[in-house]
Amino acid sequence: MLFSQEELKDIVISVLIVAFIFCRALTNCLDISLYALFLVFVILSFLFHELAHRFVSQKLGCSAVYKMFLPGLLLGIVFAVLFRLIIVMPGAVVIYPFKFGRWKFKVSRLTVRDMGVISFAGIAVNLFFAILFRQFPGDIFYLFSTINAWLAFFNLIPIKPLDGSKIFLWKPYFWFILIVIAGVLLFLF
Template structure:
């Protein structure tokens, strides 16, 4: 369940790319973008690593491994969207994972058959991890408004855009496995996107945190 050197390089590339898109709105205002960039880099890297760790953990459960790779086409899309919206929309997904059914283990090459359901669950666990992180940041919001507000936004954007059913995004594998599961997951992420700044979200968010945690536990462990 280790990260390869290439994965670490791609995580760094993704972190810097997403952090750049997050500060676009500040570029039109003042030099406050410098401080926001470092805070965004910390939040993005932590959120991405946790997401990938969960996906690797689920993949391990099915005796396979995943690799994360930076995607330059997603980077271009993210930059264009950020500048077109002047930073109001953040395409916070700069890469995707691939599940391998053949890899080297301590006993030599190992081969496993990954079903469509297993691929779907592996990919779904990533956006669900982001949703849980978003809800946790909501609960911790009173401790540091700026930090946890940004953490909330980053993870909502990560979950929402990752669930778009287009390769190499997570949503593509979930969609082809089970369209109902994909639809429910996407609606939850979309709901959070629109309700993130309301009092109603605070109440429903805590309920969703319990539900999502329970469902993940039942499905994957």
């Protein structure tokens, strides 16, 4: 199974709320069709981000599970509604250094590098989308690019359990390059 029922519930709730946060903060979100557009963008961005974590973690012999962070979602709603500011901390990927086999379970020794690489996979997806769609003219492409730049930027905050903390621990200079790229995409273009 790709996602457990609990993880799927966490992803659906997070996606619905994150789409509202972006819609409200960037456009005031007065039209349901506009919210639907944001919902499609967030689903694509969020899903590919999580699948990247999952793919890399499986290649390293472990499993990754998304866990919703309700206080972060509520904070995002409050800031979007009251101040039209974007705060996106919907949850984090928890990496389990084992996977269950037929007889028992296999323990994998995860290094700081492994954790950094798994965390970078999700960020790479968002930065790729942000850079790629910034190349096309039109508001819709710019909007999709901006959503991905925000997701990358917030995920790069070096506070546990966010991806940025694991990347910073692995290679601080690489973390710095990534956050500069996300910042440039957000604030200079």
